[in-house]
Amino acid sequence: MRKYHHQQILTVLQTIKEAQSSKLYAECQEGALSVCDFIESIAGKGTLTVTLLEEYCETLFKVNAGELDEKTLDSQFSKIEESVNNELPPTKIEMAFFPYKASTFGAMESIWRPFNDDPHCDAYVIPIPYYDRLPDGSLGEMHFEGSEYPKDIPVVDWEAYDVEVRHPDIIFLYHPYDDSNPSITVHPDFYSKNLENHTDVLRYTQGV
Secondary structure: OEHHHHHHHHHHHHHHHHHHHOOOHHHHHHHHHHHHHHHHHHHOOOOHHHHHHHHHHHHHHHHHOOOOOOHHHHHHHHHHHHHHHHHOOOOEEEEEEEOOOHHHOHHHHHHHHHHHOOOOEEEEEOOOOEEEEOOOOOEEEEEOOHHHOOOOOOEOOOOOOOHHHHOOOEEEEOOOOHHHOOOEEEOHHHOHHHHHHHOOEEEEOOOO
16 A cells, blocks of 8 residues: 555544544545445455445444444444554555657666566556747647657556546656746646645656
């Protein structure tokens, strides 16, 4: 599991714990079920953590009905937190490479290949559109070279990769000039000032 996803789970669990202390059991159940769905979407079905969360939901119902003591919830919740850390540790990172010209991908490729071969890393190549700059600084014709990359490079559709939702751990851009280049610019969605809000690390590569 990725560090980002692991932290998301822990954040929701903390919110559930606070709701539990306020006896907001309906909110606790809603949060627990959302965590179950999230874990299954990331790690698949059959995890111990999801089983413990489902048992926790059953206990919430019984505590709310007066059949069990609240201390039972505390004990179960501790097991859930322990299971998240033991069963779903943050062992994987996601890297997103955003080249724009196929002819300059070599600078990124030398970085991408070893990470792509690493089983602990998901490294995606997402070619992005770029534009000519008109004399007044506005965007001119759009160019996209996604089909011109080597056949052994599994490129990802830039419109299908939601960088805000995926929040890759590391993003690589070709150069840092973004919107200040007077002759050419990438799609504004991929300016560094936008991407830096959706990653932990932003890096630049340059070369031929």
